[in-house]
Amino acid sequence: MDGTIITTYNTRDALLKLYEEKGGSIGKHDSTRIAALRKEGIGLFSQKGFPHTKLEKWRNTDLSKVLNHSYSFPLEAETGEVDFEEVFKCDVPGFDTFMVAQLNGKFIDRGKIISQAGQGVVVCSLAEAFNKYPELIEKHFGKYAPVAENSLTALNTAFARDGVFIYVPDNISVTETVQMVNLIHSGDPVFLQTRNLVILGRNSSLRLVQCDDSVDDQIGFINSVTEAVIGENSSLDHYKLQNKNDRSALINNIYFHLEASAVLSTNAISLNGGLIRNEANVKLNGRGAHADILGVYLMDRNQHIDNQVFVDHAQPDCTSNEMFKGILDDHASGVFNGHILVRRDAQRTNAYQNNKNILISDKAVIDTKPFLEIYADDVKCSHGATVGQLDTEALFYLRSRGIGMENARMLLMYAFAAEIVNRISIPQLRIRIDDLVKKRLRGELSICDQCVLHCNAREQKVAFEIDLSRI
Amino acid sequence: MPIEDRASEGIFLGFQYPVEIPGVSITNFMRTAVNEQRKYHGLDPIPANEFLAKMEEKKQMLEITAKLANRSVNEGFSGGEKKKNEIFQMAMLEPSLAILDETDSGLDIDALKIVANGVNKLRRPDNAFVVITHYQRLLDYIVPDIVHVLFDGRIVRSGGKELAFELEEKGYEWIKASLA
Numbered sequence A: 001m002d003g004t005i006i007t008t009y010n011t012r013d014a015l016l017k018l019y020e021e022k023g024g025s026i027g028k029h030d031s032t033r034i035a036a037l038r039k040e041g042i043g044l045f046s047q048k049g050f051p052h053t054k055l056e057k058w059r060n061t062d063l064s065k066v067l068n069h070s071y072s073f074p075l076e077a078e079t080g081e082v083d084f085e086e087v088f089k090c091d092v093p094g095f096d097t098f099m100v101a102q103l104n105g106k107f108i109d110r111g112k113i114i115s116q117a118g119q120g121v122v123v124c125s126l127a128e129a130f131n132k133y134p135e136l137i138e139k140h141f142g143k144y145a146p147v148a149e150n151s152l153t154a155l156n157t158a159f160a161r162d163g164v165f166i167y168v169p170d171n172i173s174v175t176e177t178v179q180m181v182n183l184i185h186s187g188d189p190v191f192l193q194t195r196n197l198v199i200l201g202r203n204s205s206l207r208l209v210q211c212d213d214s215v216d217d218q219i220g221f222i223n224s225v226t227e228a229v230i231g232e233n234s235s236l237d238h239y240k241l242q243n244k245n246d247r248s249a250l251i252n253n254i255y256f257h258l259e260a261s262a263v264l265s266t267n268a269i270s271l272n273g274g275l276i277r278n279e280a281n282v283k284l285n286g287r288g289a290h291a292d293i294l295g296v297y298l299m300d301r302n303q304h305i306d307n308q309v310f311v312d313h314a315q316p317d318c319t320s321n322e323m324f325k326g327i328l329d330d331h332a333s334g335v336f337n338g339h340i341l342v343r344r345d346a347q348r349t350n351a352y353q354n355n356k357n358i359l360i361s362d363k364a365v366i367d368t369k370p371f372l373e374i375y376a377d378d379v380k381c382s383h384g385a386t387v388g389q390l391d392t393e394a395l396f397y398l399r400s401r402g403i404g405m406e407n408a409r410m411l412l413m414y415a416f417a418a419e420i421v422n423r424i425s426i427p428q429l430r431i432r433i434d435d436l437v438k439k440r441l442r443g444e445l446s447i448c449d450q451c452v453l454h455c456n457a458r459e460q461k462v463a464f465e466i467d468l469s470r471i
Numbered sequence B: 001m002p003i004e005d006r007a008s009e010g011i012f013l014g015f016q017y018p019v020e021i022p023g024v025s026i027t028n029f030m031r032t033a034v035n036e037q038r039k040y041h042g043l044d045p046i047p048a049n050e051f052l053a054k055m056e057e058k059k060q061m062l063e064i065t066a067k068l069a070n071r072s073v074n075e076g077f078s079g080g081e082k083k084k085n086e087i088f089q090m091a092m093l094e095p096s097l098a099i100l101d102e103t104d105s106g107l108d109i110d111a112l113k114i115v116a117n118g119v120n121k122l123r124r125p126d127n128a129f130v131v132i133t134h135y136q137r138l139l140d141y142i143v144p145d146i147v148h149v150l151f152d153g154r155i156v157r158s159g160g161k162e163l164a165f166e167l168e169e170k171g172y173e174w175i176k177a178s179l180a
Helices: A011-026 A032-048 A115-119 A126-132 A134-140 A151-159 A392-399 A405-421 A427-441 A452-458 B003-008 B026-040 B048-061 B079-093 B109-122 B137-141 B161-170 B173-179
Strands: A097-103 A106-108 A122-125 A164-168 A177-184 A190-192 A195-200 A205-214 A220-230 A235-243 A248-258 A263-272 A275-284 A290-299 A304-313 A319-328 A333-342 A349-359 A365-374 A379-388 B011-014 B021-025 B097-101 B128-132 B147-151 B154-159
Touching (some): A011 A151, A106 A126, A126 A134, A126 A164, A151 A220, A151 A248, A195 A205, A205 A248, A220 A235, A235 A427, A263 A275, A263 A405, A275 A290, A290 A304, A290 A333, A290 A405, A290 A427, A304 A319, A304 A349, A319 A333, A319 A365, A333 A379, A349 A405, A392 A405, A392 B003, A392 B021, A405 A427, A405 B021, A405 B026, B003 B026, B026 B079, B048 B079, B097 B109, B109 B137, B147 B161, B154 B173, B161 B173
Parallel strands (some): A164 A195, A190 A220, A195 A220, A248 A275, A275 A304, A290 A319, A304 A333, A349 A379, B097 B128
Antiparallel strands (some): A122 A164, B147 B154
């Protein structure tokens, strides 16, 4: 297979040239529909290019700096010298996951098979799925991530080649938690486009943890797209953990599609990252569907976090609940954009949205924008956004018990984030994240050479009081 | 002197309106506070089991039955629960001087008894309590050694516990009148 490396500062032109040369081999297993979709994607990208700050949706997130590097675009990752078992070792106590690893965007087949494979559960690479499950690919791929509206999704669709494919048939509850670890480990600045597809049939359930990590401090740009379709009466419990170096950019577009009575809980936990943009698109496409869209971000230095949430209430009797909380220090900047669309037929919609922020320094910035677009008349829809400092009365109260200023601030920041962390329904994961948040607030969390969950290995003594009630 | 150092030196303030702090559990809060005060005095942190035993002991002493440990500090507490929590914190921190600012306001009679009982049980020859109140009722349960009457920020009259009874009977007007 071809390992192509092109180096240039004009990322857009480089990508277009790459597609011209390699497009044929990328799409060699394509159906007519998908071939047309790729063509449409690259056409749109060629026309629109990368998003820029003149676009309303990108007003506060500037990609120009992170794009101004000489990226290489590995279509095949070099995986020779890496000890996978070492890199992807999971040592979270009691946290048994079925781990699927991606290194530099390439799915690593570690020969492991999910225990419910006999019942039809599939976890494999997207490339493999194109060969083995063409009817599922044909039915779902590209159906939920519209290329027309988003040039990055269009670009990803054109190049989509590898990533994770998960299929859960009807009436199956997947007992193992599937953990997707996406590591970047490369000598060169890499530009990657991963693509994932998650399909849940009816009456099924899945817990999915998506980890994005850096191994080194090399520059990287990830343009990731995930499509997740949740069938009737099924549930998806989804977590995104982001702990990346300050020179990395991560664009995470997720398209959730919920059928009747489906339940989604998605939680984005951003601990570190140079530039992170999470776009969660949730389409409630059947009666009685429910979505919880949660997020917590802890940013400092010059880090930038952008959470874009779009909830599309397309059918009646659906409920959605958004809650994002963030703490920004130093020169960090944040964006929250919450768009709720209630279509004309979506009567008895109940939608809630909230974004709360604490700015620690006067140089930190948050742009938060609720946007409700309602066309039905029997609707309960509310939103709130706050930007503030730490509660001075609460600080005084804590200090009056002998707790020093620094620890009092830490306790309050931790408490602020805890509201989201406490919603994590996998207990071992909750404890781990809880710990990571504490470390992050103390400035003790750095990017690890393993998955974000593995920090245990090089754990420093944590002076912060661990909540005994959880032990 | 910063307030945290005053606390470590042994001063405790029981708030009239304790603040709600969502997300901070009482266990975590108290353990941090106890350890910070220990650190101030050059002591090592209290071992976890010892701390939990101490929490249990103080709860029993104060006849607090509620499951405090997992709850956030004062969050969703009733007026009475908040005040009981203040007394519980006082019991945990063992101050040498406790100032209770209108601890009796907004309390029902059962909560008042628990609060007063707590103060009485914590009373030792080597510590002191300043109880700020407008009513004689609390003093039925906490019998004061000395009563001071404050007016315009000054102590205008001092006496034994009889002074409180006299005030209850006559009101404050006669003191104001006698000052004029």
